[in-house]
Amino acid sequence: MKGKRKALAKDPRRNRVFAAVLDRAKWFAKNPDALRELFHEAVRKTKSVPKAPFKDMWTYLQAMLRLTRAYYRGEYRNVRFANLVLIIGAIIYVLDPWDLIPDWIPGLGFVDDATVLAFAVQKTRETLDDFAAWETRAP
DSSP states (O other): OHHHHHHHHHOGGGSHHHHHHHHHHHHHHHOHHHHHHHHHHHHHHHTTSOSGGGTTHHHHHHHHHHHHHHHHTTSOOOSOHHHHHHHHHHHHHHHOTTSSSOTTSTTTTTHHHHHHHHHHHHHHHHHHHHHHHHHHHOO
């Protein structure tokens, strides 16, 4: 199990579950109406997700959601497709209760979610920072 945990921590894209999520994320990225529905579902579900396992990543998850909304509305497009897919994939993964470690397992359920989110933030931090800067300048 240690080997699997290390592989997930290094690059979640190697994980079968997350790879499937990324395939779904590509579809959402190409379909603004579906992305809008995903956004609304994500906003609803994040209200019931505990923030503690995510620590400082929570603010980045919120930024990912706002970027997703701005993207499907056509307000913000300054994002590489690969980064958009990774951001959408992280949102999908965090909100899926039946991912690699089911969310209902006390103390462990959100460990994989936090790992995937941290990975996505690490890979897309510049994109998220650019988006945050755009948000402060937007009318």
